[in-house]
Amino acid sequence: MVKKKNETLEWIKSLGVALVIVFIVRTFLFTPIMVDGASMNTTLHDHDRMIVSKIGEPERFDIVVFHANEKQDYIKRVIGLPGDKIEYKDDTLYVNGKAYKEPYLDEQKEDIEGDLTRSFKLEDTAVGQATVPGGHLFVMGDNRRNSTDSRMIGAIPIDQVVGTTNIIFYPLKDMRIIENE
Numbered sequence: 290m291v292k293k294k295n296e297t298l299e300w301i302k303s304l305g306v307a308l309v310i311v312f313i314v315r316t317f318l319f320t321p322i323m324v325d326g327a328s329m330n331t332t333l334h335d336h337d338r339m340i341v342s343k344i345g346e347p348e349r350f351d352i353v354v355f356h357a358n359e360k361q362d363y364i365k366r367v368i369g370l371p372g373d374k375i376e377y378k379d380d381t382l383y384v385n386g387k388a389y390k391e392p393y394l395d396e397q398k399e400d401i402e403g404d405l406t407r408s409f410k411l412e413d414t415a416v417g418q419a420t421v422p423g424g425h426l427f428v429m430g431d432n433r434r435n436s437t438d439s440r441m442i443g444a445i446p447i448d449q450v451v452g453t454t455n456i457i458f459y460p461l462k463d464m465r466i467i468e469n470e
Contacts, residue, residue, distance in 0.1 A: 318343055322354055322362070322454065328430030328437065329364055331396050332467060338459035339364075343452040347426060349384070350391075352467065354451040355428070357442070362451060365438050366393075369427030371447075374420050375411040380404040393431055406433040415443040426450070 324337040329352070333339075347353050347367050357363040369375040369384065376383040380398070382391055398405050411427065412419050416439060421427045425444035430436025439445060455467040 320451070321458075322364070322451075324364055327435055328432050329366075330432040330435075332366075332393050332431045333364065333457070334463070336460075337457050337463065339454045340456040340458060341452040341454045345453070347447070347450055347453055350393075351453045352455060353426070353428065353453050355445050356449045356451065363428075363437075364454070365428035365430050365436070365445075367426050368429050368439075369411070369421040369444075371421050371423045371425060373427065375427055376409070377406045378408050380406055380408075382406075394433070397432070401434075409440065414440040417443070424448070 320341050320343070322339050322341050324333045324335060324339065326335055332352070341354050349367055349370055351367045352364060353367055354362050354364050368382065374385050382389045394405055406429075410419075411421070416422070416427065422444050424447050426447060427439045428445055429438040429440065457463055457465055457467070
């Protein structure tokens with residue numbers, strides 16, 4: 290009887306330790322998310338399941354998850370960092386006057402007529418100024434014609450970023466690591 294009681298107590302302790310580890314990992318290191326919507330097509334698809342890393346600061350072209358409001362998180366790509374001057378001209382991204390290639394958009398550009406990303410200057414967006422404010426990011430969805438992003442909602446406070454993501458783990462046939470450049 291005593292042996293059975295000790296064994297049960299050991300199982301309860303083990304389960305408790307496992308739950309604490311899961312809590313710590315999900316709270317401070319990694320958490321799963323599900324893509325909801327088409328704003329990141331063709332890179333990500335509706336209902337893709339991904340792992341979000343809460344380690345490190347977002348860099349240009351990282352895919353980030355952030356709190357859009359109290360009830361909703363968005364997933365977008367970082368285009369501008371604090372202090373950056375952003376402009377799109379003739380479907381080309383310019384950051385601080387330097388042109389950047391966006392190979393993750395190539396597939397979409399092949400399938401459309403006209404520009405995927407309409408020309409704009411940062412001050413003409415909801416950001417309303419020439420540079421990305423300090424402590425903020427300028428983010429855009431890869432599906433540029435169908436994305437609610439910083440052009441409409443303004444710069445995203447860095448403290449609202451949950452983390453970065455580039456690992457799709459479900460559906461299994463789409464499992465992969467996404468290259469950000």
